[in-house]
Amino acid sequence: MTDTGTATQQSSVQKLTFTTMTMMVVGGMVGAGVFSLPSRFAAETGVLGALIAWLIAGSGMLMLAFVFQTLAMRRPDLDAGVYAYAKAGFGEYLGFFSAFGYWASACVGNVTYWVLIMSTVGAIAPALGDGDTVLSVLLSSIGVWVFFYLVQRGVKDAAAINRIVTIAKVVPILVFVLLALFALDPQVFADNLRGGTDYGSLFDQVKGTMLVTVFVFLGVEGASVYSRHAKRREDVGRATVLGFLAVFAVFASVTIVSYGILPAAEIAELRQPSMGGVLEAAVGEWGKALVSVGLIVSVLGAYLAWTLMAAEVLYVAAKDDDMPRFLGRTTRGDVPFNALLLSTILVQTVLVVTYFSEDAFNFALDLTSALTLIPFLLAAGYALKLAISERNPVRELVVAVIAVGYTIFLLVAAGPRFLLLSFIIYAPATLLFVQARREQGRRLFSGPELVILAVSVLGAVAGVVALAAGWISI
Template identity: 35%
Template sequence: MSDHSKKLGVVALVAMVISSSIGSGIFGISSDMAGSASPGAAIIAWLIVGLGVLMLCLSLTNLIAKRPELSGVFSYAEAGFGPFGGFISGWGYWLSAWLGNVAFATMMMSAVGYFIPVFSGGQNLLSIIVASIILWFMCFLVNKGIESAAVINIIVTVCKIVPLLIFTIIAIISFKADIFTANFWGTLSGNFEVKSVFSQIQNSMMVLMWVFVGIEGAAMMADRAETKAVAAKSTVLGLIGLLIIYILISLLPYGLMDRQTIVQFGQPSMGYILKELVGPWGAAMINIGLIISIFGCWLSWTMLPAETTLLMAKQNLLPKKFGEVNCANSPTFSLVFMTILTQLFVFTLLFTEKAYNFAYSLCTAAIFVTWIMVTMYQVKFSYQRHENVQLLIGVLGCIFFAWAIYASGLEYFLLCFTVYILGMYFYAKARKENGCERVFSKKDLIVAGLIILGAIFSIYLLVTGQIAM
């Protein structure tokens, strides 16, 4: 078999984009969106987010094609802004991955709670105990060298797509235009009001960005594509496919019942909406599919942060300990270290009113660091090469993600900095291990100082109750 025949084509890559991006978020997006925006505001928000994420995808495909020697999404930050820049990007990517598992834990227990009421809500003590057992079981599996086999991916993908397809068909059949347009703009006057609509768009930003966590992984498969052009085309087509799925799933419920009713549903809200339409079997199907889907995603997202710290250790951004592997070629220290931190955050779910929302807000805020640094390097790289179109893509991407960080809640972004303080200790240790006389440059010290100040301020906001948990 020739090497060319082993390469991935458009269909395979588009499927990979969709599969890698769809997680638990879409199953709860109905109530999350209804609580933030009216139908009209939601449509505009999707258009803005779609264009912003497109800039990220185009930046990644451009950089992959022109800097194929770089490995890992954080390597672009290192190439553009030095070792400390690479650390900041990689640590954010790592942080986002395992914080996503905290959101998975809550959603899985909520889904189990549909069948076993004692787990209802997914954040009582019993739910935390069971989620913790699953968490350490995942660590054990990955440490033994268990990788995401093709059969697991197939099962997980089917469990994601089939319930979504059934929900969409039933929702389209049951859709009522008069309900959808009853309060289209969500304003007191019933008309389009810039201030009110923009506020709704801003409030929904974290919800929308959460479902795109993982989109960067698709562009990273470009080296396995038939050509770089195929990879770029597939990424854009995959993004369009995701937008169609997300927009349908999030907007159709507005035409089924009023916003207040949707908001009051528990998680996963898709299951409760389907229960209202077709009866208990609909909710059961959604919850079973979600449980299996999360199990597969959880396994993958346990491997991802461990692999990220492994790569960072190889590039001397973390101590050598993070790069040590066992006989199964798994980074045991990285896995256990990450699992302990995840466990600590899982325990905090006992004290939060909306645990799932809090967890995915932190996960999304963390990945913003990596995403915006990709677009920043796109700007620098394109400016140096005098590529005006690519420069414009990078600039638009930077503007969008800077606004997204603000709109999604700057407080969550700053709260992630608390874990960066721990990371900077490891970064400094790694630099000394590799004989660097000067750990931080003057610019690095300024950035490090801002991170510490941001972390202190976020703790103040948390203690004073200004960060919603």
């Protein structure tokens, strides 16, 4: 292992262009989530609720994209955006929580990719079930370690592969939208306008879709996370906004056109990936096969992008002395090897846990979203803090206020179940923070940090009690 602090190491670091960073944003967002959108939305709402949900999610996430764009320009000295912004704005301990939560969400999200791949193949190989059988866990585990080997070869190779895969996986999704538009039945679409009578109020319908919209938009911060590799700093913000707008148009289209193919109740009951079932109803079995192939390519590409980002967050936190030093070491190929290894181990662990879950895919999807909300809220809060303290343009203040309000709304929509489960994951992570402080010979916690520690521990205890009592489940 070598340290990237040397001049020789710095000269060999791969610099990413605007096009490559945009592809990383798109590649990070276009993964498992898009293929599950039809059934996830149809289970909660009809066309009207879906349109409102996408309007809220699109506006809120666009504000977050603008936040990352602004912060990339205002604080070009900060790397690995989500984590660095939380630390700069609210101190080392909350910065640590942001880094760990973002990293954990990336690893849990990677598990959904393997579950969905196995569920897709399970349609023709029953032994794989819905991606939660012993065989599917075993095959997924092999895939996890194959990707570990690929990524540890170097950032340059992985980024190049991601660029190619991103193009390959977007094509089948666009084909789905075009075929579904051609086969759209206006009467079916009209019948799905308001959805069924058992959906509840329109507000409840919209709220029920919020976690899945967060999940599919994860990756909007991808260029910010990898900012230390940018050839030009201004490309970070531009890549973030362009990548988001392109993906938003695709995601909303996939959801809305599906309502014109089948009744909402039937879409809600489709096996994942539900996009395949919708296209099968529209054009026949070959449509399902097309989606299945596109899904596997898409998910493997997204897994690559998120493996890179997860390791990068741990690495930068370690270099800033907020994680133990062993996570800050890299190979000659500029790969944070120990951070990558720890990320792979967590993915492997959660994969085993999915075997015991009632609904492995949806549970991992929602938990991934919930874990990301705190890092997003802290980043938006820092943008708001800067806008107020430095008297930045009114536009930046308005963007930050909307972004903060949106993330708070998402926390409310997530509900207590996933917040308590998040605390169970966050609280034990403090051991890494303690180790880092001991390595530096520093006081473990300040007064305010002790308050944060107490809140996280109490939340974790409440979560464990709720699980034991059966009030919440995995």
